Amino acid sequence: METIKLKIDNKVVEVAKGTTILKAAREAGIHIPTLCYLHLHDLNIENKPAGCRVCVVEVEGRRNLAPACVTECTEGMVVNTHNIRVLNSRKTVLELILSDHPTDCLICAKNGNCELQSMAQEFGIRKIHYEGEQSTYREDTSPAIIRDIDKCIMCRRCEMMCNDVQTVGVLSAVNRGFMSVVAPAFEMNLDHSVCTYCGQCVAVCPTGALTEVDHTNSVIRALADPTKTVVVQAAPAVRAALGEEFGLEAGTLVTGKMAAALRRLGFDYVFDTDFAADLTIMEEGTELLDRITRHLNGDKNVPLPILTSCCPGWVNFFEHQFPEMMDIPSTARSPQQMFGAIAKTYFADKIGVKRENLVVVSIMPCLAKKYECQRDEFATDGNPDVDFSISTRELAHLIKQSNIEFNELPDEDFDHPMGESTGAGVIFGTTGGVIEAACRTAYELFTGKKLQKIAFEELRGMEYIREATIDFNGLPIKIGIAHGLGNARKLLQDIKDGKSEFHAIEIMACPGGCIGGGGQPLHHGDSSVIKARQKAIYAEDAGKTIRKSHENPYIIKLYDEFLGKPLSEKSHHLLHTHYFDKSKEIKTVE
Amino acid sequence: MANIKLSANKLDELREVCKSFNNEKGELINVLHKAQGIFGYLPAEVQEVIARELNVSVAHVYGVVTFYSFFTMLPKGEHPVSICLGTACYVRGAEKVIEEFKRILNINVGETTPDGKFSLACLRCVGACGLAPVVLVGEKVFGRVSPDGVKDIIAEYAK
Numbered sequence: 001m002e003t004i005k006l007k008i009d010n011k012v013v014e015v016a017k018g019t020t021i022l023k024a025a026r027e028a029g030i031h032i033p034t035l036c037y038l039h040l041h042d043l044n045i046e047n048k049p050a051g052c053r054v055c056v057v058e059v060e061g062r063r064n065l066a067p068a069c070v071t072e073c074t075e076g077m078v079v080n081t082h083n084i085r086v087l088n089s090r091k092t093v094l095e096l097i098l099s100d101h102p103t104d105c106l107i108c109a110k111n112g113n114c115e116l117q118s119m120a121q122e123f124g125i126r127k128i129h130y131e132g133e134q135s136t137y138r139e140d141t142s143p144a145i146i147r148d149i150d151k152c153i154m155c156r157r158c159e160m161m162c163n164d165v166q167t168v169g170v171l172s173a174v175n176r177g178f179m180s181v182v183a184p185a186f187e188m189n190l191d192h193s194v195c196t197y198c199g200q201c202v203a204v205c206p207t208g209a210l211t212e213v214d215h216t217n218s219v220i221r222a223l224a225d226p227t228k229t230v231v232v233q234a235a236p237a238v239r240a241a242l243g244e245e246f247g248l249e250a251g252t253l254v255t256g257k258m259a260a261a262l263r264r265l266g267f268d269y270v271f272d273t274d275f276a277a278d279l280t281i282m283e284e285g286t287e288l289l290d291r292i293t294r295h296l297n298g299d300k301n302v303p304l305p306i307l308t309s310c311c312p313g314w315v316n317f318f319e320h321q322f323p324e325m326m327d328i329p330s331t332a333r334s335p336q337q338m339f340g341a342i343a344k345t346y347f348a349d350k351i352g353v354k355r356e357n358l359v360v361v362s363i364m365p366c367l368a369k370k371y372e373c374q375r376d377e378f379a380t381d382g383n384p385d386v387d388f389s390i391s392t393r394e395l396a397h398l399i400k401q402s403n404i405e406f407n408e409l410p411d412e413d414f415d416h417p418m419g420e421s422t423g424a425g426v427i428f429g430t431t432g433g434v435i436e437a438a439c440r441t442a443y444e445l446f447t448g449k450k451l452q453k454i455a456f457e458e459l460r461g462m463e464y465i466r467e468a469t470i471d472f473n474g475l476p477i478k479i480g481i482a483h484g485l486g487n488a489r490k491l492l493q494d495i496k497d498g499k500s501e502f503h504a505i506e507i508m509a510c511p512g513g514c515i516g517g518g519g520q521p522l523h524h525g526d527s528s529v530i531k532a533r534q535k536a537i538y539a540e541d542a543g544k545t546i547r548k549s550h551e552n553p554y555i556i557k558l559y560d561e562f563l564g565k566p567l568s569e570k571s572h573h574l575l576h577t578h579y580f581d582k583s584k585e586i587k588t589v590e
Numbered sequence: 591m592a593n594i595k596l597s598a599n600k601l602d603e604l605r606e607v608c609k610s611f612n613n614e615k616g617e618l619i620n621v622l623h624k625a626q627g628i629f630g631y632l633p634a635e636v637q638e639v640i641a642r643e644l645n646v647s648v649a650h651v652y653g654v655v656t657f658y659s660f661f662t663m664l665p666k667g668e669h670p671v672s673i674c675l676g677t678a679c680y681v682r683g684a685e686k687v688i689e690e691f692k693r694i695l696n697i698n699v700g701e702t703t704p705d706g707k708f709s710l711a712c713l714r715c716v717g718a719c720g721l722a723p724v725v726l727v728g729e730k731v732f733g734r735v736s737p738d739g740v741k742d743i744i745a746e747y748a749k
């Protein structure tokens with residue numbers, strides 16, 4: 001490897017050729033501030049439009065200051081990252097950005113979590129010397145995401161996420177100069193676009209321009225209503241990330257504290273989405289086996305591969321972009337919706353509460369779930385199976401508002417019956433986890449043998465597209481995995497072109513899977529956080545006594561008492577769904 | 591604005607244009623240029639077709655269309671009115687002339703009257719500085735236009 005020597009703030013640094021000043025400095029422990037630049041190292045995602053100029057440094061011998069995020073090091077370069085010229089210039093740049101930015105930080109959804117705000121604080125900005133016109137733009141509220149574009153600083157991270165990583169192509173910079181904004185085509189609202197509500201744009205937006213629709217007040221109201229019984233479910237990925245909001249190190253599992261906090265918030269029953277994940281495996285795993293067997297027996301009407309369907313961002317994606325392939329995904333509902341359907345029938349009956357008096361709240365790492373629970377097909381007589389879906393971030397707010405010292409809480413358990421889950425349910429939270437859970441169950445049901453080794457290491461990791469062949473007693477089952485919608489698109493295109501050899505494919509819309517979901521604590525560009533969460537998820541699985549969905553005693557009981565068997569009529573009615581061709585719904589201007 | 595539907599042969603023509611540029615993403619600006627030549631403007635449907643043909647997002651196409659002032663999403667009027675804003679014309683009161691057009695037609699620069707008759711645009715020097723201020727209606731040149739003369743020009747076409 002060819003290396004280069006240079007001096008940064010009088011420190012001699014040696015780096016590989018092609019390294020930017022920004023990276024060289026970081027390697028040397030010098031942290032040059034950045035705003036538009038974003039690098040999610042472990043996910044191989046980079047945004048460098050070189051637009052904000054907050055990262056400028058002085059390079060000896062050059063007349064102009066250089067943006068460190070895009071300027072490559074050269075041999076013998078002498079860089080100064082904090083002399084007075086640089087500091088003044090950075091301040092000016094920041095003040096110019098702030099001169100066209102609302103200053104209502106106190107009531108902004110990102111207050112305390114905004115990169116622009118922290119930078120203004122770090123730079124000690126006390127006065128904005130440039131007075132100019134403030135751009136105004138209408139607020140756009142969709143079922144999951146709010147766009148408040150007055151707070152946009154045109155870093156274009158969202159655009160990169162939506163176009164390059166997710167390949168959904170909803171967002172683009174439009175108009176020019178002072179009028180420029182990031183917007184969907186024809187500046188229509190998000191809910192008229194092909195947005196999947198994956199929330200990846202929200203996850204990287206440094207300011208309050210993109211935020212989730214906040215339902216915490218509705219939850220507080222339900223909890224205060226004496227006529228309502230309020231049930232809560234928490235998704236697998238939440239327990240691996242919630243601690244970050246309370247200053248705990250990334251990857252700290254807070255399952256027990258989370259259950260305790262939910263109980264103290266006043267929920268009548270503290271349940272676990274992992275239970276529903278086990279149920280999903282029973283249905284999806286059986287469907288998988290059924291389709292593979294029929295296909296192998298020569299039934300040409302049964303298409304393979306079967307695709308997982310537990311990610312609503314992914315469901316939105318194929319409904320919009322690949323409507324001709326709607327018969328390929330499994331018909332199994334997401335765990336969130338399975339939970340709601342069972343809670344409002346089986347469980348409501350059990351405790352003798354009427355459907356309309358039972359409120360189901362879900363805690364999700366996900367923004368697409370906010371949209372999913374509002375879909376018409378998931379309601380009975382206008383009463384939704386899941387009433388409110390709130391994000392991990394919203395739950396953290398709720399806990400703080402309620403004066404609960406999270407870190408001091410004891411570890412508590414979930415309630416029964418819908419709080420009991422297996423290790424298979426937990427791993428739903430990471431890329432590779434759903435298909436591993438399905439393999440654990442499908443293998444044993446298909447072969448009639450016990451698995452020698454429960455962990456399928458070959459399905460794990462962070463590679464965007466992974467493949468593995470699992471030996472089902474002489475029958476090689478080919479598995480594909482993709483996370484990030486751009487990668488899902490590749491596998492889908494292969495299927496469309498008849499080039500796919502997989503039997504089953506797992507897809508999650510978010511890079512990393514739900515652990516990297518749009519509703520998780522913000523990573524602020526540090527992707528090692530997502531890796532740490534993944535580790536935590538697998539650790540939780542490894543610590544469980546029961547690790548296969550079909551061995552969950554409460555799932556067995558649910559089938560005995562209520563559902564009959566997987567894919568039964570009742571299961572179909574409550575746990576499966578159908579998809580809609582949304583490609584025609586793409587609206588043009590009036 | 592009414593939703594226009596592309597006629598089949600116009601659609602074919604548009605596809606041909608994309609093809610003539612090998613459906614290359616990088617040729618988007620050229621394709622848009624040609625398309626505006628065909629349609630006179632770039633309605634949403636045209637942008638959607640181009641996006642599909644060049645395999646880019648509609649949002650991106652819209653982004654480019656709104657970035658360059660040359661592109662327009664509004665159909666030109668039957669009688670496109672252009673007012674020169676070059677130095678000579680400007681100095682001799684072109685701005686007042688524009689204001690008068692805006693007032694009488696009740697539209698802004700870049701817009702078209704609801705009946706589709708007139709649209710309003712500004713131009714750089716058209717090389718007739720001796721006649722400043724200059725107004726063009728279609729191909730026809732009107733010189734030494736005063737704000738008072740605007741209503742007569744409009745009357746000439748408003749039949």
Ligand code: SF4
Nearest residue numbers: 162195196198199201
């Ligand atoms: S939520 Fe996902 S699909 Fe929608 S605009 Fe954001 S990144 Fe694009």
Ligand code: SF4
Nearest residue numbers: 152153155156158205
């Ligand atoms: S909406 Fe947020 S992420 Fe997108 S350009 Fe604006 S500030 Fe950046």
Ligand code: SF4
Nearest residue numbers: 311313366510514517
């Ligand atoms: S990967 Fe998980 S968090 Fe992301 S959209 Fe899908 S279900 Fe939601």
Ligand code: FES
Nearest residue numbers: 036050052053069
């Ligand atoms: S961070 Fe370098 S230009 Fe924005």
Ligand code: FES
Nearest residue numbers: 674676679715718
């Ligand atoms: S400035 Fe108007 S014609 Fe030259």
